[in-house]
Amino acid sequence: MLAVNPTxxxxxxxxxxxxxQSPDESCDRHADWWEVLTEEGDLITRQLLDSPHRFEKPFVTEAMLTVDLAQTLIVRAHFSSDLDGNENNDIVFKYPNQAMQGSITKGFQSVRIPPRFAARVERQDPQPGVCKDKPA
Structure with missing residues (x-):
């Protein structure tokens, strides 16, 4: 997550x-969504990404959102596979510990969050459909 710019x-x-900025390689390893959370970790919205962005690094995606000017938000990415490549482990980390935090009035800054912050929202809808790999 490099930037959050609300208009x-x-x-x-x-x-x-x-x-x-994503290490997208294929449908097996790509950013599959980004989401907006409250400070407490409640899901406000999720924007699904249905294909890898192998040739667009970094890439920009947009969505409409209704929020209060002063509400503090956390915006983070989610990946289709474990970031450490340890899919066989019991613990799989698909959320990076880097996110953007801020508000409309104060702007957004890069922050570090615990890897399992608001992990419960990962299974909430909406969920991505079948990935569509773009031709080279």
């Missing part, structure tokens, strides 16, 4: 432009 659209509505 006002309407009263309380913002277009969130998210810049992601």
């Amino acid at each position: 006002p659209i309407d009263a309380g509505q913002y277009q969130f432009s998210i810049t992601l």
Whole structure:
């Protein structure tokens, strides 16, 4: 997660432009969503990514969101496979410990969060469908 840039659209509505740097290689290893959470770890919204961005590094994705100006948000990415390549372990980390935290009024800054922060939301809907690998 490199940047979060909200642009006002309407009263309380913002277009969130998210810049992601991802080690996308194929459908087996790519950023499959990014999400917005409250400080407490409650899921506000999730933007699904249905294909790897092998040739777009970094890449930008956008979504509309309704939030309060001063509400503190955490924006983070999720990956389709374990970031450490340890899929055979009991513990799989698909969320990096780097995220962006801030608000519309104060802006967003890079922060470190615990790897299992708000892990419970990982199984919440929406979930990604079948990945569509882009041709080389």
